[in-house]
Amino acid sequence: MRGFGLEIEKNDKEFLTVLAFFAVLCMSRFYDHALYSHPAPFSILQSYYVVVLATAVYYAALFVFYIVCVGKTLRFNKKLMYYLVALCSVFTFPMFLQANYFGSMDVYAWFFTLMGICLIVLEHGEWLVVLYGLLSACICPMFVFGGGCLLLVFLFYQRCIKEEKKYGCMLLAFILAEAVGFLVSYVRGSFSMDVQMTVSLRNFVLMMVLMSPYLLMSIIYFQNLLRGAKKRMKMAYTVIFAGGIPSAAMYALRGDFARAFFYVFAYYVVTLLVLMAMRDEGAESGLMVLKNKILQWVPIPAIVVVYPFLFMTLWISGAHELIVETVLGQ
Amino acid sequence: MTMHGEEKKENRIFFILLGMFAVVCVLRYYDHFIVSVNTTVFAFSYELGFISRGLPGTALRVLNSLLPYDFMSYDGIGLVSKAVTFLFFVILFWFYAVCLKKCTERMYKEARYLILFLSIFTFPMFLSAENFGRLDVYLLSIVILSCILVLYEKWEWLIVPLSVVAMLIHPGYVFMDINLLLVLLLYKVLSVPREKRKKYIVLLAVTFLVVSVLFLYFEFFSHPQDTEIYEEIVATAKSLSDNGQNYHDHLINHDILGQNVFWDEWDWHIVNFIEFPIFLILFSPYIYLIGRFYWNLIKKEQERTRRFAYIFIVMGAGTLLPEMVLKTDYGRYMFALIFYYIACVLILLALGDEGATMRVKELTGFLRNNMTLSIFLIMYAFLFVPFRDFHISDVLEEFYDMIIIYLPYRAL
Numbered sequence: 001m002r003g004f005g006l007e008i009e010k011n012d013k014e015f016l017t018v019l020a021f022f023a024v025l026c027m028s029r030f031y032d033h034a035l036y037s038h039p040a041p042f043s044i045l046q047s048y049y050v051v052v053l054a055t056a057v058y059y060a061a062l063f064v065f066y067i068v069c070v071g072k073t074l075r076f077n078k079k080l081m082y083y084l085v086a087l088c089s090v091f092t093f094p095m096f097l098q099a100n101y102f103g104s105m106d107v108y109a110w111f112f113t114l115m116g117i118c119l120i121v122l123e124h125g126e127w128l129v130v131l132y133g134l135l136s137a138c139i140c141p142m143f144v145f146g147g148g149c150l151l152l153v154f155l156f157y158q159r160c161i162k163e164e165k166k167y168g169c170m171l172l173a174f175i176l177a178e179a180v181g182f183l184v185s186y187v188r189g190s191f192s193m194d195v196q197m198t199v200s201l202r203n204f205v206l207m208m209v210l211m212s213p214y215l216l217m218s219i220i221y222f223q224n225l226l227r228g229a230k231k232r233m234k235m236a237y238t239v240i241f242a243g244g245i246p247s248a249a250m251y252a253l254r255g256d257f258a259r260a261f262f263y264v265f266a267y268y269v270v271t272l273l274v275l276m277a278m279r280d281e282g283a284e285s286g287l288m289v290l291k292n293k294i295l296q297w298v299p300i301p302a303i304v305v306v307y308p309f310l311f312m313t314l315w316i317s318g319a320h321e322l323i324v325e326t327v328l329g330q
Numbered sequence: 331m332t333m334h335g336e337e338k339k340e341n342r343i344f345f346i347l348l349g350m351f352a353v354v355c356v357l358r359y360y361d362h363f364i365v366s367v368n369t370t371v372f373a374f375s376y377e378l379g380f381i382s383r384g385l386p387g388t389a390l391r392v393l394n395s396l397l398p399y400d401f402m403s404y405d406g407i408g409l410v411s412k413a414v415t416f417l418f419f420v421i422l423f424w425f426y427a428v429c430l431k432k433c434t435e436r437m438y439k440e441a442r443y444l445i446l447f448l449s450i451f452t453f454p455m456f457l458s459a460e461n462f463g464r465l466d467v468y469l470l471s472i473v474i475l476s477c478i479l480v481l482y483e484k485w486e487w488l489i490v491p492l493s494v495v496a497m498l499i500h501p502g503y504v505f506m507d508i509n510l511l512l513v514l515l516l517y518k519v520l521s522v523p524r525e526k527r528k529k530y531i532v533l534l535a536v537t538f539l540v541v542s543v544l545f546l547y548f549e550f551f552s553h554p555q556d557t558e559i560y561e562e563i564v565a566t567a568k569s570l571s572d573n574g575q576n577y578h579d580h581l582i583n584h585d586i587l588g589q590n591v592f593w594d595e596w597d598w599h600i601v602n603f604i605e606f607p608i609f610l611i612l613f614s615p616y617i618y619l620i621g622r623f624y625w626n627l628i629k630k631e632q633e634r635t636r637r638f639a640y641i642f643i644v645m646g647a648g649t650l651l652p653e654m655v656l657k658t659d660y661g662r663y664m665f666a667l668i669f670y671y672i673a674c675v676l677i678l679l680a681l682g683d684e685g686a687t688m689r690v691k692e693l694t695g696f697l698r699n700n701m702t703l704s705i706f707l708i709m710y711a712f713l714f715v716p717f718r719d720f721h722i723s724d725v726l727e728e729f730y731d732m733i734i735i736y737l738p739y740r741a742l
Contacts, residue, residue: 015702022706022713025612028728029713079701086705210354299344299439300446302708303351309712310358 004122006071015082016067019089023059026093034099038194041105041139041185051103055096058107061114062092065273068118072277077284080291081276087305088269095262100196105140106259112136113147117270120154121277126166129155130173137181142193144178146247146263152178153243154274160236161280195256204257207311211265214308217290218268224286233282240275244268265308337438341430344442348426348449352419355453359716363459366567366576367719369407371465373566373577374585378559382548382585385498386465404572411463415456418471422452425474425673428481432680440690441679447708448672454716455665461719465500466507466662470669472496473507477673480514481680486533493537497544504545505653506666509646510673512538513639517681520639553588560586598658598720604733605726606660612725615703615710619693620671627689636685643674661717 040046045054066085073081096107112132119126129151137144155174159167199207208215225237244267251260275283294301375387390410394401401410426445433441456467473496476489489511496503515534519527563586567577583589592599610617624644631637647670650663657663678686697704714723721727 011701015705018702018706022710025710025713025725029725031728082701082705086709090709297343298347299340300347300442302443302705303347303446305705306708306712307351307354309709310354 004068004071004124006068006122007075008067008071009075009078011078012070015085016063016070019066019085020063022089023063023093026089027059027097030094030097032097032099032102035103036099038104041188045105045108045139046103048103051107054107054111055102058096058111059093061111062089065114065118068121069273069277072121072279074279074284077276077287080287081273083305084269084273084276087308088266088273090305090308091262091266091269095266098198100198100258104194104196106143106146106194109136109140109143109147113143113150116151117154117274120151120158121274126170127173130170130177133174134177134181137178138184140194141182141185142250144182145250146267148178149243149246150267150270153240153271156239157236157278160232193254195251195254196258197255199257199261201255201257204252204261207257207261211308211311214265217294217304220293221272221286221290224289225282228285229282237282240271244271261311337435341438341442344430344445345423345427348445349423351446351449352423352453356457359454359457361457361459361462364404364408364411364463364572365459366571367578367581368411368461368463368465369404369570369572369576370563370567370578370581372402372407372570373563373582378563378586379554380552381554382552383465383500385495386468402566402570404570407463407570411467414467414471415462418456418467419453421471421474421478425478426676428478429676429680432481432682434679434682434687437679437687437690440694441676443694444672444676444679444690447711448669448676450708450711451665451668451715451717458716458718461662461716464662465502466666468499469496469503469507472499472503473510474673476511477514477677480511480518481677486529489533490536490540493541494544497541497548501545501548502653504541505649506662508537508541509649510670510677513643513646513674514677516642517639517678520635521681521683553586555587592656595658600734601720601730602658602660604730605722608729609660609664609722609726613714615707616668619697619707622696623675623689623693624671626692627685630689631685636683640685643678646674647671659719661719661722664722665717 035046035048035051038046044050066088069085070078070081096102096104096110112135116129116132119128133148133151136147152171152174155167155171158164159171222237222241226234229237244264247267248260248264251257251263272283272287276287294304298304371383372387372390374381374384375391376384377388377391378384390401390406393399393410394406399409400406430438430441430445455461456464461467472492476492479486479488493503493508493511496507512534515530515537518530519534522530560582563582564577567582568575571577580591580594583594584591624640628637628640628644631640647667650666654660654663675686675690679690697707713725717723718727721730
């Protein structure tokens with residue numbers, strides 16, 4: 001671990017062990033034991049055991065990502081990092097266990113994205129990100145707007161803070177790779193969007209209203225982030241902020257509101273984790289301000305992490321239990 | 331005990347958030363369905379004699395005759411159940427407010443966390459198909475209301491008629507709910523000045539006597555054992571069900587015919603045998619924390635009478651043991667257990683008990699030092715809710731499904 005500059009302490013190990021146990025229980029709680037058909041470039045990717053394996057690999061990639069984030073974070077920010085990891089897990093653990101999303105190509109693309117982010121954070125073998133971009137675009141073309149954006153914005157961020165030419169080249173190569181991946185999937189005929197109508201528009205709007213405090217928090221956070229930043233950094237932060245919009249907008253427009261909901265939150269929480277892992281001073285101070293505001297406003301701050309759990313399981317329990325059916329009748 | 335502006339404001343925000351949480355829980359967990367055990371019970375009434383669980387059905391018939399709405403139907407039971415569940419939430423919030431108001435200012439934060447933790451289990455409990463409209467919601471409301479009266483020290487004599495009503499609703503009150511009230515009364519007996527003690531001794535004795543007599547009567551002498559009545563109840567129960575056909579035969583066999591249904595429920599016992607040990611393992615972080623709290627509470631108490639009261643509080647949950655041995659609804663029993671132990675801590679804080687205050691402070695100090703535990707303490711609980719009936723929760727059911735296929739016995 002030390003070779004990568006990771007500092008994993010006893011507390012970190014304890015936290016990650018408990019998180020692993022929590023993940024196992026999440027699998028037991030949310031796994032639907034059902035595999036629906038999803039557009040896939042190769043039929044083998046839709047075989048049940050391959051999907052189970054892919055989901056396990058996705059979980060492993062998540063844990064590698066968490067280890068990198070926790071290991072890279074400064075010691076006095078660790079507690080905050082734990083809470084962020086917990087919040088991220090609230091979204092990422094149950095999502096691809098539910099019948100509608102279990103076996104979707106997103107898990108493969110997320111694997112490549114998380115690995116790519118780890119390489120960017122560790123500053124080791126970053127050129128592999130280009131290959132990951134190509135592979136994820138080939139397997140799940142629409143992911144270009146989701147995880148692809150994540151990799152793209154962090155390459156751009158590195159270009160802004162490091163001012164090294166290689167990041168500029170990487171950025172261009174990555175865009176090219178994504179375009180090639182897009183084209184390959186188009187030529188191969190696997191260019192179809194995996195849309196799951198699990199949540200209705202009314203549900204989505206209601207969920208967004210109930211989740212609006214988080215919108216307020218993200219606005220406060222990015223306001224603080226931009227406030228003291230230099231011009232170049234302001235540009236980097238603005239790109240990071242804007243990066244979450246394409247995936248959410250695309251899925252919302254196509255009617256896959258559950259995915260839109262997931263992508264918008266997963267994107268911004270992963271962004272926070274990465275910025276903290278990269279020891280970005282603006283991000284750290286912005287998060288401190290936000291934390292103080294939460295402590296000031298919310299008498300039980302733990303609820304900020306726990307509350308989204310109710311929503312992540314919302315569509316998982318089946319259409320008859322959805323929020324709108326309760327409010328507006330069947 | 332006076333609240334400063336700042337704390338008062340924080341408590342107000344807390345209750346707004348808790349209210350929102352309750353609303354979201356209702357939206358999330360409410361199943362829009364009543365299972366047959368909760369409709370069949372309304373087929374019982376005092377028209378058939380002074381039988382066990384006769385009050386809800388009798389009240390429904392009275393409502394039916396007084397109001398221009400068909401209460402003797404599945405929808406009618408649904409409406410009553412909704413009203414009672416709403417009332418339960420109101421009483422629960424009242425209880426929380428009383429506890430928070432009565433506890434010392436330095437314990438507000440801890441009390442709020444306890445309330446949130448308790449709510450994670452309590453809010454969804456009576457919303458799922460298995461437990462929506464279950465008589466437990468009536469009993470829990472009554473016991474909470476009784477505790478509020480004792481905490482306020484007003485109209486405490488009302489706990490006797492309230493206990494009678496609870497027994498008429500469901501004799502299981504003796505096992506699942508009254509322990510909270512009895513230990514509170516006992517605590518009062520052992521802790522109040524001599525001039526007040528007599529009142530609590532009388533209340534404790536009368537309540538205990540009344541529920542015991544009623545329990546013995548309902549258990550041994552209230553079964554009509556009449557096949558005509560049986561047929562009539564089955565017909566009514568069917569008419570009250572969702573599809574006009576469902577009814578719960580075990581319930582009628584036990585309460586009307588006086589049959590022992592232990593072996594009829596053997597499949598469910600198997601579920602319990604498998605799920606309960608796993609539950610104990612998965613729930614061990616909470617068991618450890620609660621155990622640690624009560625162990626220190628007893629061990630570190632110098633005063634003999636108070637220590638005696640604490641021992642009674644710990645042993646109070648023992649009333650659930652007969653249910654756990656003879657019956658099968660471990661989901662309900664585990665909820666009752668959790669509710670009992672957490673509510674006891676809240677009540678002790680509300681009573682300003684010095685020992686409990688110090689032990690809670692110690693526990694929060696321990697949690698603060700164990701960052702991981704404190705982060706997952708609330709999150710982890712979410713995986714278990716809502717508790718069901720014979721299946722404790724969905725997580726446990728998953729484990730059960732995994733294990734049962736390797737056993738030679740084929741249960742449900």
